Amino acid sequence: MNSNADWRRRSLAAVWHPCTQMKLHAPEGADVPLIPVTRAEGVWLHDADGGRYLDAISSWWVNLFGHNHPAIRAALTDQLQRLDHVMLAGFTHAPVVELSERLAALTGLGHAFYGSDGASATEIALKMSAHHWRNAGQPAKNGFVSVAGGYHGETVGALAVTDIALFREAYAPLVRLAHTVPSPDARAARGDQTAADVAHLAADAAERWLAEHHATTAAMIVEPLVQCASGMAMHHPVYLQRLRAACSQWQVHLVLDEIAVGFGRTGSLFAHQQAGIQPDFLCLSKGLTGGTLPLSVVLCTDAVYGAFYDDEVARGFLHSHSYTGNPLACRAALATLDLFDETNALVANQASASHLAALFEPLSTHARVRHARQQGMIFAWDVASSLPDFARRYSRAALARGLVLRPIGHTLYAMPPYVMNETEMAHLATGALAALNDTLAQEQGGDAVTQGVMDAV
Numbered sequence: 450m451n452s453n454a455d456w457r458r459r460s461l462a463a464v465w466h467p468c469t470q471m472k473l474h475a476p477e478g479a480d481v482p483l484i485p486v487t488r489a490e491g492v493w494l495h496d497a498d499g500g501r502y503l504d505a506i507s508s509w510w511v512n513l514f515g516h517n518h519p520a521i522r523a524a525l526t527d528q529l530q531r532l533d534h535v536m537l538a539g540f541t542h543a544p545v546v547e548l549s550e551r552l553a554a555l556t557g558l559g560h561a562f563y564g565s566d567g568a569s570a571t572e573i574a575l576k577m578s579a580h581h582w583r584n585a586g587q588p589a590k591n592g593f594v595s596v597a598g599g600y601h602g603e604t605v606g607a608l609a610v611t612d613i614a615l616f617r618e619a620y621a622p623l624v625r626l627a628h629t630v631p632s633p634d635a636r637a638a639r640g641d642q643t644a645a646d647v648a649h650l651a652a653d654a655a656e657r658w659l660a661e662h663h664a665t666t667a668a669m670i671v672e673p674l675v676q677c678a679s680g681m682a683m684h685h686p687v688y689l690q691r692l693r694a695a696c697s698q699w700q701v702h703l704v705l706d707e708i709a710v711g712f713g714r715t716g717s718l719f720a721h722q723q724a725g726i727q728p729d730f731l732c733l734s735k736g737l738t739g740g741t742l743p744l745s746v747v748l749c750t751d752a753v754y755g756a757f758y759d760d761e762v763a764r765g766f767l768h769s770h771s772y773t774g775n776p777l778a779c780r781a782a783l784a785t786l787d788l789f790d791e792t793n794a795l796v797a798n799q800a801s802a803s804h805l806a807a808l809f810e811p812l813s814t815h816a817r818v819r820h821a822r823q824q825g826m827i828f829a830w831d832v833a834s835s836l837p838d839f840a841r842r843y844s845r846a847a848l849a850r851g852l853v854l855r856p857i858g859h860t861l862y863a864m865p866p867y868v869m870n871e872t873e874m875a876h877l878a879t880g881a882l883a884a885l886n887d888t889l890a891q892e893q894g895g896d897a898v899t900q901g902v903m904d905a906v
């Protein structure tokens with residue numbers, strides 16, 4: 450049987466891992482060990498040597514109800530007996546019809562266009578918005594505006610509206626950059642300013658920009674309530690209300706990217722519901738299939754759909770991906786929606802979130818922590834540390850304590866699955882704090898936590 454070391458060696462020889470400087474995994478350095486996962490159950494990932502790790506970031510924010518959930522597994526097994534895949538142009542099937550109907554009922558957006566992952570949903574929304582205006586006789590409306598620190602994926606089109614230098618710099622010559630307006634990030638509050646004050650100031654700036662540039666702007670794209678990838682920047686919902694009003698006034702589409710914050714992460718099924726608004730486009734992915742299969746969807750209004758409905762072929766939305774609306778992925782999504790109903794997940798999450806917040810109290814009040822913050826099942830803490838590679842060292846310390854936590858820069862965060870029991874919540878909170886102290890102990894130039902992760906777990 451292959452051990453961790455065997456899989457690690459074979460993987461490093463054959464697999465190019467995402468979002469990774471591969472040299473950091475180099476066997477000699479082994480600064481960050483690659484973890485070979487052989488199976489997963491609930492919130493636990495198990496490695497080839499019998500170690501286990503609590504998946505406190507839901508495998509890059511996709512998992513909702515735990516790994517290998519019996520209900521999702523049963524739905525997939527059943528679907529595999531019937532229909533694996535069929536192209537969605539010229540064909541349709543029950544899972545895609547039912548999923549589209551249910552998403553329409555949940556959002557009020559009645560037309561569902563499917564993609565395969567988050568970045569493709571962003572691409573679809575941007576193309577669809579610009580094409581809508583072209584069909585509407587306003588081809589000059591083809592620019593986009595996004596929010597500072599926003600993240601909408603990493604394909605070339607999505608990078609145009611993604612404002613994270615590390616992901617974008619090398620590809621700058623390839624990208625037609627969108628304009629960015631200031632972030633409503635509540636951490637910018639000074640003196641006696643409130644989160645709402647910061648949100649209003651940011652909304653003022655967006656409004657001014659739209660007033661001046663609406664004639665050449667197709668859409669504004671925003672991550673509602675939490676800008677996740679730039680470090681869990683949270684904002685007041687009044688920002689979204691102001692944007693909705695400004696976008697309507699200036700005839701600019703409001704595209705909400707709920708790829709990360711959708712499906713209950715922020716406390717409501719969709720984040721924008723907390724602002725009581727409706728977008729023109731809604732992008733969903735990640736939790737859509739409960740973390741089992743890649744699938745994304747762009748939901749849009751009747752008005753958008755209507756601008757494409759025509760005798761002329763070229764006025765249609767001629768965009769496709771081979772696996773668009775894959776039946777297996779749609780069945781996983783339907784089973785996931787069932788779980789929200791059957792487990793009353795949003796209500797249960799309120800209890801879990803407040804219990805976790807209490808357990809995290811020692812971390813939130815830690816002398817080195819700034820801006821402890823929470824939105825639903827998303828928790829974040831900024832850590833004052835002199836370590837330039839704080840994130841990497843913390844991840845390693847967390848793994849040694851049986852936890853998957855990967856800070857973004859100096860921001861530590863947890864975005865766990867919704868199904869943790871008391872013991873698992875305690876393991877998360879205790880481990881997160883201990884890993885912080887382990888990491889900070891390395892500041893003195895000491896090598897306190899350099900034991901192999903494999904020995905420690």
Ligand SMILES: *Cc1c(COP(=O)(O)O)cnc(C)c1O
Nearest residue numbers: 566567568600601602706708709
């Ligand atoms: C993850 C993410 C994306 C991109 O999704 P991929 O599936 O990784 O392409 C887009 N927008 C937001 C807000 C995300 O968090």
